[in-house]
């Protein structure tokens with residue numbers, strides 16, 4: 001019998017497991033200095049869970065150029081749902097995390113902790129807004145998309161997979177791995193063509209970027225679109241596809257990343273108190289309803 005899980009499997013107990021694994025791979029330098037470690041972040045030095053490996057095996061097997069093209073066609077029409085902005089947060093929160101109900105925060109709380117940390121450091125208000133919305137694309141799960149097509153580090157498709165991507169060995173299962181064009185360094189792209197011309201693996205980053213692209217300034221859009229592109233913003237594995245403008249804009253992506261990864265704390269933000277500020281901010285930039 002074949003025991004390999006199918007493409008519809010859900011190896012992660014919750015999407016947060018991917019982010020916890022990111023913390024193992026990219027620990028907070030300040031926590032190391034201050035010796036805070038496990039108090040602050042669970043699983044800080046835990047061995048990689050089999051569920052995470054299985055998640056990446058599926059992700060690397062099925063994220064092909066063809067798959068990404070199809071998902072873009074399917075989801076970027078935004079013809080699935082339309083709702084008031086604040087209902088969208090309730091909708092996102094239907095993604096219940098049942099792995100550890102005592103300590104895990106819901107999705108809105110992670111978004112608020114990110115945006116509040118950005119605000120506390122005095123960054124521009126559009127960056128605060130990027131913090132508030134950066135994971136809104138995870139609603140893809142609620143449309144029945146498998147975990148490996150929603151979260152996970154993103155990477156370009158249509159060209160060679162870098163060995164700096166986490167678990168590169170799983171790419172041998174990907175049909176594009178032996179494709180004579182897609183397996184070359186540049187694949188279907190031109191040298192330094194700019195990331196706007198490059199398809200990344202499909203997931204919550206591209207989806208929320210497309211949702212917001214007419215409403216936020218460009219640095220905020222880069223933060224949304226590339227916040228999971230660890231192979232570039234942490235590993236610099238795709239400089240050969242980046243334009244000079246991308247490099248300039250990735251300063252903002254790099255600025256954003258620690259707020260996403262290291263702002264989690266067990267204390268939930270006081271939503272009631274914060275709501276008026278965020279209602280004003282949202283009204284200033286966004287239309288009253290969002291399309292999914």
Ligand SMILES: [Fe+2]
Nearest residue numbers: 134135227228
């Ligand atoms: Fe994210």
Ligand SMILES: [Fe+2]
Nearest residue numbers: 110134135260
């Ligand atoms: Fe996040």
